[in-house]
């Protein structure tokens with residue numbers, strides 16, 4: 001008889017949130033947003049756009065199973 005104790009994650013108030021550490025890197029004339037989770041944004045011609053991509057990803061990350 002095995003009963004696994006139910007654990008409660010009070011840390012995050014029930015909501016598990018992954019950390020998305022985004023950064024922008026430049027590739028030649030383009031700026032690309034990247035994330036620690038492996039996500040990469042499209043190549044942008046302006047760094048501001050890449051930063052916007054990174055910000056959007058960090059605030060609204062894609063769901064994965």
Ligand SMILES: [Zn+2]
Nearest residue numbers: 020035037039
């Ligand atoms: Zn991410």
